Amino acid sequence: MTSKLQVDLGERSYDILAGPGLIEQAGERILPVLDRKRVFIVTDANVAPLYLKRLEDSLTKSGIDHASHILPAGEATKDFAHLESLIDVLLAAKVERSTTLLALGGGVIGDLAGFAAAILLRGVPFVQIPTTLLSQVDSSVGGKTGINTKRGKNLVGAFYQPRLVLADTLALATLPGRELRAGYAEVMKYGLIDDPAFFDWLEQNHRNVLDLKPDAILQAVLASCAAKARIVGQDERESGLRALLNLGHTFGHAFEAELGYDGRMLHGEAVALGMLLAFDLSARLGLSPQEDASRVAAHLAQTGLPVRLPAVAGQSWDAEKLLAHMTLDKKVKDGKITFVLARGIGQSFLERNVPEEAVRAVMQDFVKMAGS
Numbered sequence: 001m002t003s004k005l006q007v008d009l010g011e012r013s014y015d016i017l018a019g020p021g022l023i024e025q026a027g028e029r030i031l032p033v034l035d036r037k038r039v040f041i042v043t044d045a046n047v048a049p050l051y052l053k054r055l056e057d058s059l060t061k062s063g064i065d066h067a068s069h070i071l072p073a074g075e076a077t078k079d080f081a082h083l084e085s086l087i088d089v090l091l092a093a094k095v096e097r098s099t100t101l102l103a104l105g106g107g108v109i110g111d112l113a114g115f116a117a118a119i120l121l122r123g124v125p126f127v128q129i130p131t132t133l134l135s136q137v138d139s140s141v142g143g144k145t146g147i148n149t150k151r152g153k154n155l156v157g158a159f160y161q162p163r164l165v166l167a168d169t170l171a172l173a174t175l176p177g178r179e180l181r182a183g184y185a186e187v188m189k190y191g192l193i194d195d196p197a198f199f200d201w202l203e204q205n206h207r208n209v210l211d212l213k214p215d216a217i218l219q220a221v222l223a224s225c226a227a228k229a230r231i232v233g234q235d236e237r238e239s240g241l242r243a244l245l246n247l248g249h250t251f252g253h254a255f256e257a258e259l260g261y262d263g264r265m266l267h268g269e270a271v272a273l274g275m276l277l278a279f280d281l282s283a284r285l286g287l288s289p290q291e292d293a294s295r296v297a298a299h300l301a302q303t304g305l306p307v308r309l310p311a312v313a314g315q316s317w318d319a320e321k322l323l324a325h326m327t328l329d330k331k332v333k334d335g336k337i338t339f340v341l342a343r344g345i346g347q348s349f350l351e352r353n354v355p356e357e358a359v360r361a362v363m364q365d366f367v368k369m370a371g372s
């Protein structure tokens, strides 16, 4: 039941394989893209006990020489200190230009190992084996790699494409429910960007997707990867179109930044709220029917994603502080924020000239509704 898609980027084109059991088949699947039968696996402490041995056994079966390094799990690992220690481990292991790095884990491992691959020896090949829904539908595809700095998230990195993406849908079975739903927010995003029929399908099938029914989860992963591959294929370095993938992210970023990325709000949860506000703003500007904003809210609620800001112990949300975070986002150009707005579900577009007062009003009203 393995399905294949291609990310079309000329000589940097690569396949995305999705389906159940791909980690067990990794050796034979990876073999064709290796320069030499030697790989180095980078993974995290949650994923290693679940899937590392399975991956290693498969590599051994295909005669591929392998070693591995296990990093701590969590966003804090995506920093200079862990990048440095990882590079040191790789050099000590005598990784060569022909050794392929395998990133086994979620977006944290994919972004960090991908960036290490981009800079080690001026670039070694790498393969993504994403194990979270978010990484299967978003971060493993498209070649953005990088780390966080103390001044903000993802501020240091490189565009560096993998040679192959293996999305094993069976790996999602061990993912905590909250992480699964956070990844689902990014799935939903693709419907909202430019595929209304996919959004309709999600409204009908979300339960099967979140219950990981084999056909439904595979279809959701494939539709998402196809959407991302199509957009990245047209605009690899985000000079325009690719920015549509930031739907919900400008508002979402403000909530995450305010909480300091400490896990109280997951990225996908912030994006869920952000998409809600993008549709609310679009409706208030008279661009999109109110009914579509209501459908977005209803679907978020239906899938157990948040529709309000959570109550935060000892703190109250401040609209002005949140607005300030938005203008510090790295996507700001000449002091102006590019918003992803919508003319309706599946009809999003980029807008540089959004009246500040309209954004302020949306944020102020949202803060007033925060949970208590």
Ligand SMILES: NC(=O)c1ccc[n+]([C@@H]2O[C@H](COP(=O)([O-])OP(=O)(O)OC[C@H]3O[C@@H](n4cnc5c(N)ncnc54)[C@H](O)[C@@H]3O)[C@@H](O)[C@H]2O)c1
Pocket (backbone or CB within 6 Å): 044, 045, 046, 047, 050, 073, 074, 075, 078, 105, 106, 107, 108, 109, 111, 131, 132, 133, 134, 135, 138, 139, 140, 141, 142, 143, 144, 145, 153, 154, 171, 172, 173, 174, 175, 176, 179, 267
């Ligand atoms: N490069 C891109 O284009 C891009 C796009 C979106 C997000 N990102 C980045 O991705 C990161 C978030 O990715 P994420 O949500 O996958 O987070 P993550 O990598 O932290 O994974 C979430 C949690 O799930 C655990 N986990 C992973 N797979 C598991 C499995 N199969 N079973 C049980 N537990 C498992 C991890 O150990 C971790 O604790 C952020 O750093 C974000 O900036 C990058």
Ligand SMILES: [Zn+2]
Pocket (backbone or CB within 6 Å): 138, 186, 249, 267, 271
């Ligand atoms: Zn995202």
